[in-house]
Amino acid sequence: MTRGAGRLRTAATTRLSRDARPRVAVDTILFAFRDHQLQCYLVELARGEAAGQWAFPGRLVRIGEKLDEAARADLAASTGLRDVYLEQLFTFGDPTRDPRTHVVSVAYMGLTAAPETVSACSAKYAQGRWCGVERLPRLAYDHPQMADYALNRLRAKLEYTNIALYLLPPAFTFAQLEELYATVLERELDRRNFRRRILASGLLRRLSQERRGAHRPAALYEFAPRSLRTIEML
Amino acid sequence: MTRGAGRLRTAATTRLSRDARPRVAVDTILFAFRDHQLQCYLVELARGEAAGQWAFPGRLVRIGEKLDEAARADLAASTGLRDVYLEQLFTFGDPTRDPRTHVVSVAYMGLTAAPETVSACSAKYAQGRWCGVERLPRLAYDHPQMADYALNRLRAKLEYTNIALYLLPPAFTFAQLEELYATVLERELDRRNFRRRILASGLLRRLSQERRGAHRPAALYEFAPRSLRTIEML
């Protein structure tokens, strides 16, 4: 996206028209599984000509910044969340995607376990909120495409990676995991078969059931670190 | 990559230090299947401090250009090839990847059917040549990572898309297709099973065998256009 570009417009693009080059931005589609649905985090733009529209958080990349670090820092500034799983998605470079200037945006997908404390600190935004992916409002720029892309990627990677575990708390039950899968994939799953599949994949590790009373189901599971295959590509 | 940035260095980065932003480039790893091996196209840089080193063709993106069109145009300028299958791979943004300035590079993978006529027209390059992916020379910048990434992606997509067909001429035999798969995947394939798999996938269409004499094997195949699934994502 392009927050901040407005400030530079007169100074930069006019004076420099010959040397003008596209700017680079990062935008992050942050997912969480909350209230039995897959949600993503939206911000309401406060500045620029897209003010009032909803979008994904993001900003221009500064000289010397790594892309993922820029995305991570911006996410921390926009949501207060750190330790988010981030994965580069796709780079959107259509010159008309931002009506003002040519901004090339590197889209990231972020996954986090149901966060309770989220604050839209940054003054760039009027507000921030979680929104179920089924009923997104009209989004600014080409962010609808980004949402599609991210959702498709998430669905695809559910099938062959442990990526779902980033959407869950450190310990969880099979029922939770299955609900996550069924919801995101929009498909019924057979409990028995699902269990077999997941266990066969070796993604999970049975948690020692220290304190299980206190309204807790019998068995908890957690990440099996050894199966943290880096399928960053594909 | 960063060809052309040298020219702008004094003018741009000095004068503009406050407004300075990363530049955007596209680099393309172009593959072809030639001489029984998977090869990719390399250029020898003629300018800048990396002069003399080998790299993948690419250039800075100009205001108003789409990323894929920039990649396509640069490929045409560098190799004379048009009608290349292009797919965005990954965006490399480490600020130190180009020692001079911060250049964010959107890497593309290109596939083409064994091209006979390739000329390194562009004055940016001292020369261009095809090189087997097994014995690449030392590459400039972070292009070795790009090569790895592209190769991994190509291998992965061979398994579940028709992407291989972009590396073959319009009509080809099963033996050719199988050799391509076996070479790229570096693994022996059972002819019978391979045939079954490919036919089951519906990717191929039997060509009417009009003129088959003249040193031509019995059966030719071509693309089955209906199966041109767009699995651009994942």
Added chain:
DNA sequence: CGACTTTGCGTCAATTCGACGCTTACCATA
């Protein structure tokens, strides 16, 4: 206590997949 959920173990049949045998057609060349 009784209804309900979660967990966990199995079964069965259809499908997929790897290893492999065999025949036919075409071509080159001795």
Added chain:
DNA sequence: TATGGTAAGCGTCGAATTGACGCAAAGTCG
């Protein structure tokens, strides 16, 4: 024209995977 090599094409067999589903033990909640 006989022969050997290669591509094409068909089919089998057994192991592994996968979807549909039954069932019982354990825990939770009202």
